[in-house]
Amino acid sequence: MTIKQIIPYQILDSRGEPTLMVQMSSENGKTAKFAVPAGASLGKTEAVEKRDGEGPYGGLGVLHCIEAINTVITPKFIGYPLDQLEDFDELLIALDGSERKENLGANTLLALSGAYLKLSALEKNQPLWQYISEHNNTSPEFPQLFATIVGGGKHAPGLDIQEYMIVPQNTNPDIATQTIYDVYHTIRTVMENLYGPSATLVGDEGGLAPIGTSTEVILEALSQLNGKVQSKFDIALDAAANSFYKDGLYTIETQSLHASDLFKLYQGWDSKFNLYSIEDPFAEDDLEGTEIIKNMAGKPKPFLVVADDYTTTNKSRIEEMQKDTLFDGIVIKPNQVGTFTETFAAIAAARASKAKVIISHRSGETTDSLLADLAYGVGAMGLKLGAPIRGERVAKYNRLLEIAADLDSNQRQSPVGSRVISPSATAKTGSAPAGTSTPQLPPSTPPVAYKPPVSPIVQPQPVAPAAPTTAAQPTSSLVPPS
Ligand code: 2PG
Numbered sequence: 021m022t023i024k025q026i027i028p029y030q031i032l033d034s035r036g037e038p039t040l041m042v043q044m045s046s047e048n049g050k051t052a053k054f055a056v057p058a059g060a061s062l063g064k065t066e067a068v069e070k071r072d073g074e075g076p077y078g079g080l081g082v083l084h085c086i087e088a089i090n091t092v093i094t095p096k097f098i099g100y101p102l103d104q105l106e107d108f109d110e111l112l113i114a115l116d117g118s119e120r121k122e123n124l125g126a127n128t129l130l131a132l133s134g135a136y137l138k139l140s141a142l143e144k145n146q147p148l149w150q151y152i153s154e155h156n157n158t159s160p161e162f163p164q165l166f167a168t169i170v171g172g173g174k175h176a177p178g179l180d181i182q183e184y185m186i187v188p189q190n191t192n193p194d195i196a197t198q199t200i201y202d203v204y205h206t207i208r209t210v211m212e213n214l215y216g217p218s219a220t221l222v223g224d225e226g227g228l229a230p231i232g233t234s235t236e237v238i239l240e241a242l243s244q245l246n247g248k249v250q251s252k253f254d255i256a257l258d259a260a261a262n263s264f265y266k267d268g269l270y271t272i273e274t275q276s277l278h279a280s281d282l283f284k285l286y287q288g289w290d291s292k293f294n295l296y297s298i299e300d301p302f303a304e305d306d307l308e309g310t311e312i313i314k315n316m317a318g319k320p321k322p323f324l325v326v327a328d329d330y331t332t333t334n335k336s337r338i339e340e341m342q343k344d345t346l347f348d349g350i351v352i353k354p355n356q357v358g359t360f361t362e363t364f365a366a367i368a369a370a371r372a373s374k375a376k377v378i379i380s381h382r383s384g385e386t387t388d389s390l391l392a393d394l395a396y397g398v399g400a401m402g403l404k405l406g407a408p409i410r411g412e413r414v415a416k417y418n419r420l421l422e423i424a425a426d427l428d429s430n431q432r433q434s435p436v437g438s439r440v441i442s443p444s445a446t447a448k449t450g451s452a453p454a455g456t457s458t459p460q461l462p463p464s465t466p467p468v469a470y471k472p473p474v475s476p477i478v479q480p481q482p483v484a485p486a487a488p489t490t491a492a493q494p495t496s497s498l499v500p501p502s
């Protein structure tokens with residue numbers, strides 16, 4: 021089966037800015053579409069997103085990308101066979117001919133690569149996750165959800181840290197989603213009580229955006245909810261430290277800190293609130309910060325160090341940085357590199373280095389749900405998907421719920437379900453496969469012993485109340501009475 025038609029068009033992303041969508045059809049009339057997301061906090065080595073630089077939408081339009089598709093790219097691909105992703109992407113990369121896709125634009129390439137990937141799956145009558153899994157020879161597994169509860173940095177006013185996330189320890193999409201829902205809505209009430217109605221406004225990823233608060237307050241509020249919602253959860257931060265770093269100093273919550281003092285601040289938060297991971301804890305070009313990360317490698321760590329801006333979904337960068345096993349987790353964002361073939365290569369490189377693979381959305385998203393299929397299909401450890409509100413975020417939650425429901429109704433044709441895991445027990449205690457250089461970490465909580473039910477989809481557990489009670493609250497309780 022071959023490509024019959026390619027139609028590119030301009031749509032708006034979740035920030036209301038233009039982005040590119042490609043619709044691709046096969047000879048037998050099947051059609052797939054993919055739309056490209058956009059980031060706000062960017063790594064310096066991300067592939068280049070092409071925008072018009074003039075004309076409508078304040079120059080942010082993608083009409084030049086559309087023109088390039090219509091004139092340069094489409095003529096090469098009409099009649100091109102499906103199910104040949106690597107060749108297809110290779111040809112796109114060659115047509116662009118630049119290191120960082122600045123000629124045609126990484127957004128142009130990704131829109132085509134995504135539509136082609138989806139159409140190839142459709143042609144094989146396979147769910148997208150299955151196609152991805154077979155293509156990569158990976159075992160599908162539901163990811164742990166990294167859900168933004170409170171936002172800051174470049175995504176929302178009020179806080180310097182970009183994302184305060186919870187990571188439910190249960191990967192069953194239904195249980196994880198309910199847990200995130202309960203935490204999100206309770207924190208919303210807490211913030212409203214503390215800072216007034218404006219604290220219920222949200223940032224780009226749906227995270228709450230309270231003004232006049234602090235990291236300590238947010239972490240305290242989150243940690244008070246642990247054990248009171250359906251699944252236990254860990255707390256993770258994306259510092260996105262590039263965005264509050266300048267001239268050797270980090271400006272955070274009225275302090276100006278060198279990397280070593282910022283690290284002490286992180287250690288203080290970790291000792292109080294037991295952080296699971298911090299993404300981009302230092303700016304990517306702060307050598308002092310990189311040195312601190314290097315010194316952590318191979319030793320007990322207070323929290324896992326996750327790379328996003330450092331590695332930008334780039335296989336070579338991942339391989340280079342992971343020679344010293346700098347990072348415990350690596351964020352994967354297809355639009356940082358520009359094609360799905362390169363995205364898969366980055367995932368494989370991250371895995372080969374024993375880092376956890378965390379698939380991620382962007383702050384400017386579309387309602388496309390491919391990321392959920394990608395995370396499940398490659399069996400990623402994590403999926404960053406924002407708050408459980410706003411259509412473009414909810415699309416990913418809903419797709420995971422749909423995959424789980426489909427598998428359930430298809431007699432669980434595939435080994436799926438609820439790995440109940442304790443990251444603080446598995447990752448932070450360094451229980452990586454033998455022979456890896458993952459640092460040995462001090463023992464913390466013992467692993468949650470999980471006995472899979474007969475059906476791989478977990479039976480519903482007793483539901484904890486959405487709003488926690490005050491029974492065991494310290495006097496400084498931030499959590500409202502139910
Ligand atoms: C990040 C992402 C997503 P952005 O930094 O990890 O949360 O943000 O898309 O703005 O880069």
Ligand code: MG
Pocket residue numbers: 258260299300328329351
């Ligand atoms: Mg990040």
